[in-house]
Amino acid sequence: MKSSKPTCKQIDTLLLHEAIMNTIVTTDKDKVLSLSTKYWMCKHLERFVKFSVSKFIKGQLEHGGDIRTRDTISDMGEEIVDLLWYHSVASDKTKR
Secondary structure, three states: OOOOOOOHHHHHHHHHHHHHHHHHHHHOOOOOOOHHHHHHHHHHHHHHHHHHHHHHHHHHHHHOOOHHHOOHHHHHHHHHHHHHHHHHHHHHHHHO
């Protein structure tokens, strides 16, 4: 059976996984973390990196300009308020 070459996306995902896992392993000098905890952290950090890069680009398309020149203090205030409401909704759902 002929094996297919990995796609750029698959290679990027593998490189991201390896970079994150390497950071976790080298930072855990005292070997406090179990292997399963390291994989759990890696999985969630990979998701965060992919999501946050996508979200950043989406924000650039929506707002334009250079984020470093914006009034991010007021932007943060709005995001914090949103976060409070998201947390309230999630809390209500878990109490049902």
